[in-house]
Amino acid sequence: MKTRFKVAQIELTNHCNMKCPFCPQPTLMTRKKLFMDLDLYYKIIDQVVEDNLADCVSLTGLGEPTLYKKLISAVEYATDKGLSVKVSTNGLLLNVETLLNLYRARLDNLFFSLQIMDEEAYRERLDGKNKQTFKEYLDNLKVIISTHIRNNPQTKLRISIMGNWYLPHKNILGLRYFNLSTDLLRDFIEPIFSLIESESSLKKKSLKLSLDDIKIPRFYENDREYWILDNLSLVLKEANGWANSMDASDDYVLIPAKKGFCVAQKNMFEIFADGTVCLCCLDYDAKTTLGKLTLGGNERLVDILFEGRGKQIKDSFDKGNIILPFCQRCLGKRRHKKKLVHYGNMIRFYPFKVMDVMLKNRSSLMTRIRYSVINKFFKV
Numbered sequence: 001m002k003t004r005f006k007v008a009q010i011e012l013t014n015h016c017n018m019k020c021p022f023c024p025q026p027t028l029m030t031r032k033k034l035f036m037d038l039d040l041y042y043k044i045i046d047q048v049v050e051d052n053l054a055d056c057v058s059l060t061g062l063g064e065p066t067l068y069k070k071l072i073s074a075v076e077y078a079t080d081k082g083l084s085v086k087v088s089t090n091g092l093l094l095n096v097e098t099l100l101n102l103y104r105a106r107l108d109n110l111f112f113s114l115q116i117m118d119e120e121a122y123r124e125r126l127d128g129k130n131k132q133t134f135k136e137y138l139d140n141l142k143v144i145i146s147t148h149i150r151n152n153p154q155t156k157l158r159i160s161i162m163g164n165w166y167l168p169h170k171n172i173l174g175l176r177y178f179n180l181s182t183d184l185l186r187d188f189i190e191p192i193f194s195l196i197e198s199e200s201s202l203k204k205k206s207l208k209l210s211l212d213d214i215k216i217p218r219f220y221e222n223d224r225e226y227w228i229l230d231n232l233s234l235v236l237k238e239a240n241g242w243a244n245s246m247d248a249s250d251d252y253v254l255i256p257a258k259k260g261f262c263v264a265q266k267n268m269f270e271i272f273a274d275g276t277v278c279l280c281c282l283d284y285d286a287k288t289t290l291g292k293l294t295l296g297g298n299e300r301l302v303d304i305l306f307e308g309r310g311k312q313i314k315d316s317f318d319k320g321n322i323i324l325p326f327c328q329r330c331l332g333k334r335r336h337k338k339k340l341v342h343y344g345n346m347i348r349f350y351p352f353k354v355m356d357v358m359l360k361n362r363s364s365l366m367t368r369i370r371y372s373v374i375n376k377f378f379k380v
């Protein structure tokens, strides 16, 4: 039977061992840092299954799941109940032992958030306590990848790298290092391909693509995922501004949206480490709270989501009305303070968006030419 949502996202902890500048966890999040009570977690999983709320759980919120001592038990409890489980980690604490335990717990998807492939930028992510150098971090990832290739488990290892090809000329989060280069990407991927090819247990034909197939998404293209093996992929994803909360630029005014629709609230819900139930994972500070699950209480998750406040909010969304200020901001439009630049942006981007859809096989040379020519006229 079809579940009511695609994903139940559960935050095991909002403690973290990194302070990534592109994430609200270290700077914007004001929620009290804690670890979810394991029994509360069990209760949530039971209700997700009993009320057919989702068939997939993502053990991710605004924190690092590998800091949660009972991570393996948490994964196992959910997979034992027939749920598909995914975990996203910054990988600092991921070692071979944990990896093998996650395989045994039948984890479906493990996202390794490499994200930034630049030494200086990596150092900016460190919280001062961790002394792992960038080289050690990458070497550990290589060990993780080779263990994965050798074990060939059911678990999919998905290595995530972030860029800002949407507005490549602009620092959308006030960060300078989002321009992922093809050379950087090649330097990283080439050894993975050599490793696979050198593994006698894996025939070359198990490779699903060649190194040349992997390209950085271009102007206006969506995120891409390249499957290198059946259970190993590279995700190239666009940096987002966390519901328009993280744009460091003051060139824009944000016009909150009163009307609109959101797919996220239809597909998922988020339960934070203290049991607070929210609309989605972008809501780092629980501004879209629908209710709270407690260990001793008799609240039902399904009621929190579909009765009272939950019903009011979802009914409004169904009618195209956005009532929560956080969602209004999230779906809001940016307007450049200088009118001419604003119209310049519209002329510059919208036709390309349409063109991108129409000309699927355009050459990268053309993309570069049109980008540089237009950029000369409408400098933002």
Ligand SMILES: C[S@@+](CC[C@H](N)C(=O)[O-])C[C@H]1O[C@@H](n2cnc3c(N)ncnc32)[C@H](O)[C@@H]1O
Pocket (backbone or CB within 6 Å): 016, 022, 023, 024, 060, 061, 062, 063, 064, 065, 088, 089, 090, 111, 112, 113, 115, 160, 162, 173, 238, 239, 240, 241, 242
């Ligand atoms: C908030 S983290 C929590 C899990 C874990 N700490 C990690 O880093 O994988 C979940 C995912 O969001 C990603 N993320 C954080 N800030 C982002 C941004 N501005 N744009 C896109 N993804 C972002 C992280 O890199 C990670 O892959």
Ligand code: SF4
Pocket (backbone or CB within 6 Å): 016, 017, 018, 019, 020, 023, 024, 025, 026, 061, 062, 063, 064, 090
């Ligand atoms: S992206 Fe993950 S690792 Fe980085 S600060 Fe946020 S929660 Fe921590």
Ligand code: SF4
Pocket (backbone or CB within 6 Å): 243, 262, 263, 264, 265, 279, 280, 281, 282, 283, 288, 326, 327, 328, 330, 331
């Ligand atoms: S509109 Fe609200 S529910 Fe939808 S993605 Fe944005 S913050 Fe989440």
